[in-house]
Amino acid sequence: MSALPLEAFRDSYRELIAFVARRTGSRQSAQDIVHDAWLRVVEAGPAAQTSHPAPRAYLYTVAEHLVVDHLRRAARTSERFDSAFHDNTVGMHAMGQDVAEACLQREALAAVDAAIAALPERCRSMFLADRLDGESQMAIAAAHGVSVKTVERDIMRAMDAIEAALHEWRGDAAVQSMPRKGRRRALSALLGVAGLGASGSLAWRLYQSQVATWQIQLGTATGRQLTQPLPDGGSIALDAQTRLDVRYYGTRRYVQMHHGAAFFSVARNADAPFIVDAGPARITVLGTRFEVALDAQGGVRVAVEEGRVRVQNRGRDGDTADASDGWELTASQTLDWQLGQTPRRDSNPDEVAAWRNGWLDFRHEPLGLAVQRLARYGQVPMQVAPDAEHLTIFGRVRIADARSWLQLLPRSLPVVVREEGQGAARRITIARRKAQS
Template sequence: MSALPLEAFRDSYRELIAFVARRTGSRQSAQDIVHDAWLRVVEAGPMAQSQHPAPRAYLYTVAEHLVIDHLRRAARTSERFDSALHDGSAGVQALGQDVAEASLRREALVAVDAAIAALPERCRSMFLADRLDGESQAAIAAAHGVSVKTVEREIMRAMDAIEAALHEWRGDGVVQALPRKGRRRALSALLGVAGLGASGSLAWRLYQSQVVTWQIQLGTATGRQLNQALPDGSSIALDAQTRLDVRYYGSRRYVQMHHGAAFFKVARNADAPFIVDAGPARITVLGTRFEVALDDQGGLRVAVEEGRVRVQQRGSEGDLADAGDGWELTGSQTLDWQQGQSPRRDTSAGEVAAWRNGWLDFRHEPLGLAVQRLARYCQVPMQVAPDAEHLTIFGRVRIADARAWLQLLPRSVPVVVREEGQGAARRITIARRKAQS
């Protein structure tokens, strides 16, 4: 039951913001209240959640109570300011409460810093390398001459110590041990409550790296494209049949790309790099314009229109592999990385992400991959026979004329194009043309 409210929060986030904003008259206050509502639900635990079988209604109920508290506080604050015009004591009292609250938050961060400092040196080093520096556990194990299992144990030991320190600060008493995933969620929730202010502390850095401040899931259907603005002034253009997740943290902007192609316009922020994980690679930028495309065989293409992009290899667990500095790309450079092959960097004079303007560019591209790209815009399934997959094609195709281009394809490469079946069984097959005997 404990996972349901988190999913309800994600699915209802925008509606909940709008609901609270109508009550408070402030979108910023609405965002703060909605995030606080989520934290309250997480802290309440499965026992309280089980009393509310409808997670969405439970979230709205918690948010409604917080709105009432917010409006009451606002009214009291207004009264204090009115009286402060004649008597400064109320203003001093309100200021004292704000100072006390900030002091408590700083105490929580001091508790986390102390817990990290008290860890054995090896445990502390492994934990910070994993959670703050983003090193793979395999690389950490190699650096310390131990097994990956040992690294995992030391990291969990550190997380246990930090969680215990925060529970002790809150006065929670004895807390039952949680499974690994549950422990990570609890640690994030505790940091979410305590991690405000004291921006120079190690605890604040940990909060910045672990707690999501904004997120969205994006996807497009066959023949559909999408432009999505991001809260920092960046934007993403999604090609047809593309799916990705976007999550913003205090110290980084992160995209997990699952399928398709996307063009990123990234607003520069030196304090929060923009990271895209796609297939075998991690792409990191500060501010630039570039395309990332994945094909059905796990191949990757990165094309830079403007700025600088760093591409690094990811390990099997999703962390960075120990593979040096990777590859740096600048404007008009591309990196093609097909499964089982070494990455190939090149300079391209073609338009980056031409699909944004209704075109597809094929530059000495295998027919199988070219048809995969065409299939994103065609409601009729297409397949290429194995004997024709590796035929190379070159040219520029208007997406709106893709079916006509297919019919003319036999004039330029030795293939036959057949449309077979009817209704749901209808499909287009491209096979190599047999030589005349």
């Protein structure tokens, strides 16, 4: 029998995954659907496989039908089980709640509002500036003429009062003996039971700022890349060996980068800034395209493809410094920030996040950092000896040809490249070449 449709599946696999992922918004679902499409083609038998004049079109048609079925099932499931809110004015009946439950939710909101109103004026002002306006504790302390410790104490006092009010509303036993550790997360969980309706309420505004409405943890393995669609139409492309957390709140979109590199395509939303915390930096945008890359030493590099990006020092405990501090980057600009050093802003004529297209660009980059980036794609560990890690390199490397690049490296730098060990102990070492005596 002819195997043309199956050959088309093999040759078009990656494109088909991308095609289905754009329709479903999930790469995992796309892989499942494409595999189901392959099974359908196999089960159709030789007659169907050989009779279709355009095997590729036939395969895409089968996948398209499966996508439609998948979306219909998802819609029916959503209608039965969806409990997520959609905007500030969502009604209780839209959430599938009865009148009694709606009254209970409003009572909880009233309890939180009353607790906030009963706070001393300074304490209330500091708490709202911290939780609603996102001001740093350093800036709050300066505005009130007090120490940062005083600000921390007053914010904790306000959180205690709100937590006690919600526990009292729920009828819980006394909570004075509960540990303070994790209080911020506990407050978010308690607000979660009181976060529906009453758009003018302070409790509702706290809910929007504290409780995530959508979140996901993303990670990639060695040599693997991933593109994740976002619920607002944006996307994040992850380089190999990258890990980050994404959380959407009513008033902000937040990403915590742990390691690796990512390219962000951010849908514009002036009411919900997009914030990325990476190393010493906090990057804030409204809608743009940019890359953030962390190195093994905790340094960070920000490169802008289009739009404007604001970079600030995260400061102590993750709080940003005063809003007047920081750096604004525009298209084709970069900021390199190594721990303990002054950030360096520069123009960037190269392609932003070239790894998306299989390349790495090195512009006077220390050899140690360059090899760390290459190591994300190879199964054999690589290391640079201390005497060679500060040598600088300039050029462009195709990721697929990294091994050839390493072999040619001694022609441009005074180094030797050695491959040592076998099996799991195998590794590549780059050391400075000793001068001939």
